[in-house]
Amino acid sequence: MYIIEGIFHSGSTYTKEFADKIGVSSSTLTFIKKGRQYPSFSVTYRIGEKLDMDVREIWIKE
Template sequence: MPIKGYTCRLRVIFAEIKLKDPEFKQETFSKELGISRTTLYSIVNEKSLPSFDVAYSIAEKLGMRIEEIWIKELVQETKKEKDLQ
């Protein structure tokens, strides 16, 4: 469930990493970032959005851009657009 208009792809990204590296653990990843395992769990499961610093650190550690991890949801059609249809 997206929170505040963003969908987090970390669950998929971590699954892809785990396929390539069976030793990968989210707990180790969170320790390397300096955040708790429960904080990372909340982010991955879209219970909360990370601070900019944490999002930047996650993206940097994964070698990705923030926009590749958190996808902004499209804004629903405005009333005016609906009326034109």
């Protein structure tokens, strides 16, 4: 399990709102959260910026 999975609230409007903020669809963000899709560097960077986290902290596998 990646830390990013625990950051988001599955099934909430927060997922769509956050996806809009980083410029991806909510389905893409869901795939990223579940580890079914890996984001590009630019999407990874935007996720880190919006969460105010270093990208290395987000993708650590627990």
